[in-house]
Amino acid sequence: xxxxxxxxxxxxxxxxxxxxxxxxxxxxxxxxxxxxxxxxxxxxxxxxxxxxxxxxxxxxxxxxxxxxxxxxxxxxxxxxxxxxxxxxxxxxxxxxxxxxxxxxxxxxxxxxxxxxxxxxxxxxxxxxxxxxxxxxxxxxxxxxxxxxxxxxxxxxxxxxxxxxxxxxxxxxxxxxxxxxxxxxxxxxxxxxxxxxxxxxxxxxxxxxxxxxxxxxxxxxxxxxxxxxxxxxxxxxxxxxxxxxxxxxxxxxxxxxxxxxxxxxxxxxxxxxxxxxxxxxxxxxxxxxxxxxxxxxxxxxxxxxxxxxxxxxxxxxxxxxxxxxxxxxxxxxxxxxxxxxxxxxxxxxxxxxxxxxxxxxxxxxxxxxxxxxxxxxxxxxxxxxxxxxxxxxxxxxxxxxxxxxxxxxxxxxxxxxxxxxx
Amino acid sequence: xxxxxxxxxxxxxxxxxxxxxxxxxxxxxxxxxxxxxxxxxxxxxxxxxxxxxxxxxxxxxxxxxxxxxxxxxxxxxxxxxxxxxxxxxxxxxxxxxxxxxxxxxxxxxxxxxxxxxxxxxxxxxxxxxxxxxxxxxxxxxxxxxxxxxxxxxxxxxxxxxxxxxxxxxxxxxxxxxxxxxxxxxxxxxxxxxxxxxxxxxxxxxxxxxxxxxxxxxxxxxxxxxxxxxxxxxxxxxxxxxxxxxxxxxxxxxxxxxxxxxxxxxxxxxxxxxxxxxxxxxxxxxxxxxxxxxxxxxxxxxxxxxxxxxxxxxxxxxxxxxxxxxxxxxxxxxxxxxxxxxxxxxxxxxxxxxxxxxxxxxxxxxxxxxxxxxxxxxxxxxx
Numbered sequence: 001x002x003x004x005x006x007x008x009x010x011x012x013x014x015x016x017x018x019x020x021x022x023x024x025x026x027x028x029x030x031x032x033x034x035x036x037x038x039x040x041x042x043x044x045x046x047x048x049x050x051x052x053x054x055x056x057x058x059x060x061x062x063x064x065x066x067x068x069x070x071x072x073x074x075x076x077x078x079x080x081x082x083x084x085x086x087x088x089x090x091x092x093x094x095x096x097x098x099x100x101x102x103x104x105x106x107x108x109x110x111x112x113x114x115x116x117x118x119x120x121x122x123x124x125x126x127x128x129x130x131x132x133x134x135x136x137x138x139x140x141x142x143x144x145x146x147x148x149x150x151x152x153x154x155x156x157x158x159x160x161x162x163x164x165x166x167x168x169x170x171x172x173x174x175x176x177x178x179x180x181x182x183x184x185x186x187x188x189x190x191x192x193x194x195x196x197x198x199x200x201x202x203x204x205x206x207x208x209x210x211x212x213x214x215x216x217x218x219x220x221x222x223x224x225x226x227x228x229x230x231x232x233x234x235x236x237x238x239x240x241x242x243x244x245x246x247x248x249x250x251x252x253x254x255x256x257x258x259x260x261x262x263x264x265x266x267x268x269x270x271x272x273x274x275x276x277x278x279x280x281x282x283x284x285x286x287x288x289x290x291x292x293x294x295x296x297x298x299x300x301x302x303x304x305x306x307x308x309x310x311x312x313x314x315x316x317x318x319x320x321x322x323x324x325x326x327x328x329x330x331x332x333x334x335x336x337x338x339x340x341x342x343x344x345x346x347x348x349x350x351x352x353x354x355x356x357x358x359x360x361x362x363x364x365x366x367x368x369x370x371x372x373x374x375x376x377x378x379x380x381x382x383x384x385x386x387x388x389x390x391x392x393x394x395x396x397x398x399x400x401x402x403x404x405x406x407x408x409x410x411x412x413x414x415x416x417x418x419x420x421x
Numbered sequence: 422x423x424x425x426x427x428x429x430x431x432x433x434x435x436x437x438x439x440x441x442x443x444x445x446x447x448x449x450x451x452x453x454x455x456x457x458x459x460x461x462x463x464x465x466x467x468x469x470x471x472x473x474x475x476x477x478x479x480x481x482x483x484x485x486x487x488x489x490x491x492x493x494x495x496x497x498x499x500x501x502x503x504x505x506x507x508x509x510x511x512x513x514x515x516x517x518x519x520x521x522x523x524x525x526x527x528x529x530x531x532x533x534x535x536x537x538x539x540x541x542x543x544x545x546x547x548x549x550x551x552x553x554x555x556x557x558x559x560x561x562x563x564x565x566x567x568x569x570x571x572x573x574x575x576x577x578x579x580x581x582x583x584x585x586x587x588x589x590x591x592x593x594x595x596x597x598x599x600x601x602x603x604x605x606x607x608x609x610x611x612x613x614x615x616x617x618x619x620x621x622x623x624x625x626x627x628x629x630x631x632x633x634x635x636x637x638x639x640x641x642x643x644x645x646x647x648x649x650x651x652x653x654x655x656x657x658x659x660x661x662x663x664x665x666x667x668x669x670x671x672x673x674x675x676x677x678x679x680x681x682x683x684x685x686x687x688x689x690x691x692x693x694x695x696x697x698x699x700x701x702x703x704x705x706x707x708x709x710x711x712x713x714x715x716x717x718x719x720x721x722x723x724x725x726x727x728x729x730x731x732x733x734x735x736x737x738x739x740x741x742x743x744x745x746x747x748x749x750x751x752x753x754x755x756x757x758x759x760x761x762x763x764x765x766x767x768x769x770x771x772x773x774x775x776x777x778x779x780x781x782x783x784x785x786x787x788x789x790x791x792x793x794x795x796x797x798x799x800x801x802x803x
Contacts, residue, residue, distance in 0.1 A: 322705070370679070
């Protein structure tokens with residue numbers, strides 16, 4: 001009998017059920033989408049924050065002092081120690097290699113350009129643009145196009161295996177060269193592949209493939225500095241501690257967390273005779289910006305949950321309020337409060353489950369759409385979210401119905417049947 | 422209970438002055454069905470509040486986040502052209518152009534020699550300002566006496582490994598420096614020594630060649646400022662720090678887009694909530710509708726009556742909701758950004774029009790559906 005009541009109620013009152021069901025579906029959909037976006041936003045924003053460039057720098061251990069003002073080296077760049085280029089792919093073998101977005105080696109050398117009226121030494125910066133490297137079975141590309149996304153090139157990026165060069169914007173203007181011209185650097189002619197604009201010291205420099213700089217310097221495999229861009233976890237109490245003072249268990253936990261300090265430590269392990277350090281301007285600020293945006297989205301998600309809970313409750317209350325006549329009839333035929341309430345709750349449960357499943361699917365699609373259109377990447381939906389969302393849908397639907405059901409049950413059948421409310 | 426309510430009604434009816442029938446019907450409808458009217462109003466208020474809070478946040482979040490982004494330091498740099506120096510009034514000009522919306526810090530640089538002949542870069546600057554501008558500098562102790570210096574960690578390893586005072590010379594002039602604290606940034610500052618501008622100028626006689634500026638404006642304001650400064654300081658090169666500006670623009674843009682998507686979803690849900698509540702409310706009163714029709718009211722009068730009711734509900738709900746929403750936005754601002762979100766009154770008309778529109782739709786829709794039904798059918802309870 002109970003089953004038939006529920007079944008008939010759904011069969012005969014399609015319009016009302018549909019309205020309530022749509023409200024639940026939309027509410028659950030919005031909640032799912034917002035929760036998915038909020039849980040993934042930290043990851044997405046920390047990737048966006050990588051547009052600020054490298055947050056770690058690796059230098060040779062035995063390095064002499066930089067004598068550099070405004071990005072211009074005043075010391076002959078030929079003295080000092082070097083890292084070995086052959087060690088660089090080993091970065092891919094570190095514990096947190098998935099978090100390392102990219103790296104770019106730098107080797108400044110001082111050169112002369114024939115036809116330069118000022119005839120003074122210029123800096124030629126050797127680096128990777130988008131160099132293909134292999135580590136083990138892995139094949140990957142890295143270079144300044146990843147670590148320095150604000151570098152803009154007019155023309156084309158040179159190939160890493162060519163001997164083409166980029167000219168800094170202000171240098172190109174001074175020398176009167178443009179894309180496609182030839183330039184004679186230290187007695188050798190090179191093609192200008194493009195004009196580089198960075199807003200920094202590179203605007204007055206020549207930027208070339210690393211191999212070319214090494215050849216000019218006469219030191220194959222030499223790298224002066226290495227910039228590493230890594231996804232990191234914001235600092236907390238553990239990360240601020242000195243790893244030397246930790247006990248082994250704590251050290252393991254520290255080592256296996258993607259703190260900027262532990263990644264620096266691992267880089268130092270991977271590259272012999274090196275010193276890795278965080279670039280504090282980038283590394284330190286990431287955490288605050290990230291936590292603000294995450295906090296904002298969390299609060300907004302709460303607002304979304306609140307709004308959708310309210311929408312579901314309102315729809316359920318309306319649906320039940322309209323059925324007082326039915327309640328009156330059931331009670332007049334001898335139904336107890338409990339069985340009437342049970343009927344309504346069973347219907348609510350059914351609606352919540354159907355609405356929850358459809359809403360979850362819709363919300364997941366919505367979240368993917370948001371991810372694709374805003375962040376150009378998928379927003380992953382944790383499968384664990386499904387039971388949670390379903391439980392929330394049932395609880396909210398019950399809570400929304402409870403008040404209305406109580407009122408409906410308490411209603412005097414005589415008035416209900418007379419059609420007075 | 423019924424009869425008491427009725428006599429109560431007659432008394433009150435006698436007591437009220439004779440206003441127009443239309444207004445009286447409106448008032449009575451709200452008073453007699455207090456519970457349902459209140460729940461409709463509540464839905465309206467909540468929806469308007471949520472909409473207000475989201476719109477307010479959306480408008481204000483840029484300003485709030487921009488403040489966080491200024492922790493990344495300068496976004497504009499003024500550098501003297503090669504072989505020239507910045508005019509003496511450069512800093513004043515920059516500060517007047519900034520008009521308090523940011524920070525400008527001068528830097529002077531020389532290459533000095535240590536007693537054992539090593540070259541090291543020494544910079545003179547306003548240390549108090551630097552502390553505000555470059556909040557990421559990790560410093561053991563800030564200098565506060567004359568001839569106290571901030572020594573970068575790598576420079577410290579060369580010039581004074583034990584933290585003892587040391588001498589530096591520049592063009593035959595020597596200064597005795599007391600290292601007050603060490604500085605660690607992970608960048609070129611680590612190889613430098615920072616002195617107060619006054620000590621630096623007394624020692625070297627060199628004027629600042631660089632001014633770093635952190636402007637807290639939007640990207641248009643920053644570009645306008647760059648234009649203005651280039652005109653005011655022809656001897657200098659004024660350029661944006663692209664690394665900082667582009668990163669900021671990108672992250673801000675993405676955050677705002679996400680927030681906009683969230684706002685659309687939330688406002689749509691809230692509107693849906695109002696719609697379903699109000700439709701239920703109006704549908705519930707189909708007997709009123711039938712009686713009015715049976716007594717000879719024209720369809721336009723009935724439509725007007727329900728529409729006026731909905732408009733009144735929408736207006737009250739929007740105004741109360743606006744106040745609540747501003748409060749919610751301020752609270753979110755305080756919790757998350759440690760600064761309240763400023764109420765934006767230009768959001769009010771949007772919320773008002775939106776609320777009334779939703780209310781009107783939800784009032785007119787049931788009337789439209791009931792239009793063809795005979796009043797007798799409704800009164801019979803079918």
